[in-house]
Amino acid sequence: MTQLKFNLDMDELTEQILNSNLNAATKGLAVAIFNAYMEAERDAHVQAKTRERSEERQDMRNGYYERDYTLPVGRLRLRVPRTRSGAFSTGLFEKYQRMDQSLVLSLVESVVSGVSTRKVTKIVEALCGESVSKSFISDIMKRLDPEIEAFRTRPLNLKQYRYLYVDAMYIKVRENHRVVSKAVYIAQGINEGNFREVLGFMVSEEESEQAWTAFFQDLRHRGLTLPKLIISDAHAGLKAAIRKEFVGSAWQRCTFHFTTNITHAMPRKDSTEQRRLLKRIFNAETPQHAKSCKAEFEAFVADDPKYEKALDILDAGFEDAIQFMMEPQAHHVSLKTSNSLERINREIRRREKVIGIFPNIDSALRLIGSILLDCHEVMTATNRKFLKD
Numbered sequence: 001m002t003q004l005k006f007n008l009d010m011d012e013l014t015e016q017i018l019n020s021n022l023n024a025a026t027k028g029l030a031v032a033i034f035n036a037y038m039e040a041e042r043d044a045h046v047q048a049k050t051r052e053r054s055e056e057r058q059d060m061r062n063g064y065y066e067r068d069y070t071l072p073v074g075r076l077r078l079r080v081p082r083t084r085s086g087a088f089s090t091g092l093f094e095k096y097q098r099m100d101q102s103l104v105l106s107l108v109e110s111v112v113s114g115v116s117t118r119k120v121t122k123i124v125e126a127l128c129g130e131s132v133s134k135s136f137i138s139d140i141m142k143r144l145d146p147e148i149e150a151f152r153t154r155p156l157n158l159k160q161y162r163y164l165y166v167d168a169m170y171i172k173v174r175e176n177h178r179v180v181s182k183a184v185y186i187a188q189g190i191n192e193g194n195f196r197e198v199l200g201f202m203v204s205e206e207e208s209e210q211a212w213t214a215f216f217q218d219l220r221h222r223g224l225t226l227p228k229l230i231i232s233d234a235h236a237g238l239k240a241a242i243r244k245e246f247v248g249s250a251w252q253r254c255t256f257h258f259t260t261n262i263t264h265a266m267p268r269k270d271s272t273e274q275r276r277l278l279k280r281i282f283n284a285e286t287p288q289h290a291k292s293c294k295a296e297f298e299a300f301v302a303d304d305p306k307y308e309k310a311l312d313i314l315d316a317g318f319e320d321a322i323q324f325m326m327e328p329q330a331h332h333v334s335l336k337t338s339n340s341l342e343r344i345n346r347e348i349r350r351r352e353k354v355i356g357i358f359p360n361i362d363s364a365l366r367l368i369g370s371i372l373l374d375c376h377e378v379m380t381a382t383n384r385k386f387l388k389d
Helices: 010-018 027-046 097-112 117-128 134-152 209-221 236-245 255-264 272-281 287-301 305-321 329-335 339-355 361-381
Strands: 061-071 074-083 161-175 178-191 196-204 229-232 250-253
Touching: 027 061, 027 074, 134 361, 161 196, 161 236, 161 339, 161 361, 178 209, 178 339, 178 361, 196 209, 196 361, 209 236, 229 236, 236 250, 250 255, 250 305, 255 272, 255 305, 272 287, 272 305, 287 305, 339 361
Parallel strands: 161 229, 229 250
Antiparallel strands: 061 074, 161 178, 178 196
């Protein structure tokens, strides 16, 4: 048998080595253990000692070849046993490949978390003594594609979604040797249990009715039923697509964006009281109370021509901005704005800033999909409901 005599359970010891760090085991010990493990594997395959004549012998030993094996503890140089027939093959690399996978996953997590490619190469060099190219990082990130595609195309007919939040943000992508702007469309739903879910996303051309319609049609084809209320900003193409694809659903204009539009039309100086009165309108609990607050605001600024434009904006969007008041009062604070989806957008933006310009659409889908999948898993794993009962 092998010259290295170990009175230990090799499976258990190898597992301990693989799950350890440099403080618990050195690279040298890992090499010794792995080499001994493979030697024992070959002995079991040959079924005879060195130069032993035996009817049970299955093969002849035929030296070794060297192979590098990378683990989180570093790069190991191993002596892999061979046999004359070539029939012997160690199971160590396949059996413990998950440790290579853990390194790969750590790189993927680094990229998704917003670590630049340059920094990732330094991480790899620190861990393994090896540098990697951008194409290597790209190839690693492609391992996420099946999971992201399954998440992006999953059926939506297994649950009912009462409320739907939609929004778009812009990114820069290289396309045909030019840097162009692309829109990222995102939908968030509130299910019957009052938990949030990311329902879908799409990277396409700049915001338009056609693009929003295509996005909504994908959601509907996947089984999304008519929500009671759709919350978004007032982009003209978005509104038109909502009217077309969600006939029977009410539309809630985000009150944050709406009040911002109104205040931008108001004087900046000496308008503290006017702004307080405007804010009261959308803090009202009922439509009747909101109308009363609106009348109070209008009366307060009626004699000042500087507020004419602000009053016109308020009149035009008032009804759409108080649709949330038809829902349970406990839900008002969450339904009157699209802030919960805006927070997801900011998380994407934080990590996207590291990249700056995506090299292609696929890379944008991959990174954004990874972030949204992570957000979705956090939303669905918690026991904390988004809306109060």
